[in-house]
Amino acid sequence: MLLTLDLNDPRPLHEQIAEAVRRAIALGDVRPGDRLPPARDLAAALGVNTNTALRALRELRDEGVLEFRRGRGVSVLRAPEPREVLRDRVTALLEEAERYGYRVDEVIEIVRELAEAKEGRR
Structure with a gap:
């Protein structure tokens, strides 16, 4: 499992780690039942x-994504909800857009433009 952090991201590191693990599970890089490396x-x-x-691992455990077992380490219990x-x-x-001075409505407009362009390619 290869995770990376963005040191320019203002979010706390534990949140970035939790998000990276969620993403790895959602993408299928790590599956339910797989063990994670020790903290x-x-x-x-x-x-x-x-x-x-x-x-970060405790946060994911509290969400029901990971399971801690004494002597067996940390394993993936379930995939996070795609919506999460x-x-x-x-x-x-949105946080990154705010750092660059964009408002939410401007970000929504960018997303709409990209979605329309993608639909046009189909």
Whole structure:
């Protein structure tokens, strides 16, 4: 499982990690029943504190996406709802757009333009 963080993203690192894990599961890179690396290994790979990685994993456990088992590690319990994944991505988009000075209605217009262009290609 290859995860990356955006150090320019103003969201807390644990939120970015949780979103990246959700996305990996939603894309099928990690499936229900698969084990995740220990928080220590995940933190080392991402260059963050172990507690930061653990906080992200606990958040996903609380959502019912992951399961912690003593002696067996962390495993994927279920795929997140597609709407959850999409909401996370839209939230990140709106936050980034705000940093560039775009209003929500302007972002919606950009999405409409892209959707219309995509429909025109079909």
